[in-house]
Amino acid sequence: MFRLDLQPSSATPLYRQIVDQVTRAVAAGALRDGDELPSVRAVAQQYVINPMTVSKAYSLLEAQGVLERRRGMGMLVRAREGEGAATGERLALLQPALEQAARAARQLGIAPDDALAAFQQTLLQSMPGDDGQETPHEY
Amino acid sequence: MFRLDLQPSSATPLYRQIVDQVTRAVAAGALRDGDELPSVRAVAQQYVINPMTVSKAYSLLEAQGVLERRRGMGMLVRAREGEGAATGERLALLQPALEQAARAARQLGIAPDDALAAFQQTLLQSMPGDDGQETPHEY
Amino acid sequence: MFRLDLQPSSATPLYRQIVDQVTRAVAAGALRDGDELPSVRAVAQQYVINPMTVSKAYSLLEAQGVLERRRGMGMLVRAREGEGAATGERLALLQPALEQAARAARQLGIAPDDALAAFQQTLLQSMPGDDGQETPHEY
């Protein structure tokens, strides 16, 4: 079951969060070629955001070839890779977040070992069963 | 020598980057009580950004008691702890970045061990000499 | 002087008309690399349409590399060709409209010669002095 994890008052705009998370789900293989995405209205209702915000996100995903819009028939995932992206590609998508964390650690004068330990802790809290599936909202 | 590491076209707004980095420098002990910060004009000139943007950041820092504005004399650091914040507080400031990275890893279906290894790699690249202080720009 | 020629109740959406006309102006050399485009708000006010509609058009143009958005500083034309596109490229942009007209003529059972004569007439009415510049609104 694919889920979104939107944070309304974050620095990153809502539509960007949607784009990123769908992109990641496709890279992770959680969304595969031919899968249907929840409708614009469904997502809007579920997360209590405006349909246009969702539509904007979907438009961007369509522009980068991840989605296909079908008038009156919903959205379709258009993933080119067979079974989720290669591990290398997934790590590349993770890299920016790691770099930001590393930058923060450096600026805070935290030793790499301490930062690493804190990250390990955070990872464990974030995925208890390592099933990659305990996000707040259902998609 | 305290330095800023501003990324103009980032998702996080410029004024936020300044606020965060000054906050971190104070927590790290790189900026201590009584230190002077360069004037709004100086920072704006050095990083080629608008003075209003710098001023907004300084105002926010002043509002949270980190800085003190002294007419005609620039900004003064008002750090309450003697020698940089306790390690616990610094880790707390690091936490949001770690959580965002952990979230991305989970959504990408990357195993904690792999994420951890990638972070270690990133940390090493980011601070070659492990001196915790080799940022690009001078302040 | 570059001008837009928007037709509110047309089948083609407003934002599409803007995209097409700016694209054509760039291909025609009427807009050159480095030129400033009128602001989102200015266009919106002048043609009495919603700023978001203009912004959407500009976003598409940015996505295809024709424009560059500069926060707080307006939009810039990013044309790669030196002095307007080659004639071949301009004819390619004209082709779809010609095909639609040819299709209509065929379906109406109008002989090619008659269609051609009518087009010549229309062209003359549309650009009296052949200066390519008598559109209704100023840009």
Added chain:
Amino acid sequence: MFRLDLQPSSATPLYRQIVDQVTRAVAAGALRDGDELPSVRAVAQQYVINPMTVSKAYSLLEAQGVLERRRGMGMLVRAREGEGAATGERLALLQPALEQAARAARQLGIAPDDALAAFQQTLLQSMPGDDGQETPHEY
């Protein structure tokens, strides 16, 4: 043999394409008073579109008096002129397409002579035998 030439992903909506083409066929004399049009269901099946779309087109044509709906017997053409519309009327129906092409040419800075030559070329390609009637799909 009357044929439709529908373009699913075009800018002009499907129902409009049907309306336009039937209107043109009547003006051209290809459809005459008393001719029968295939049922909504038949057209929908043939062009793989939704019956509602066809029905909407037929309703519009009925509203403008071009068609007459006869319960259980399909649609009947109700053309007032004997043998197709006068040439003047047919040219009037062609005019909008010509104007759009002329507008595009003007905006692209293409000289009338060049636009005319390109149109002649397009006309020749579009009706090789100059018979004015070789559209792709059968009706």
Added chain:
DNA sequence: GTGGTCTAGACCACA
């Protein structure tokens, strides 16, 4: 002043 994001709500095209 600039562009960017978001909302609430309308109406259209299509299945």
Added chain:
DNA sequence: GTGGTCTAGACCACC
């Protein structure tokens, strides 16, 4: 029901 376009109007980031 789906997605698409447009509006009016709010608030934010940046020059």
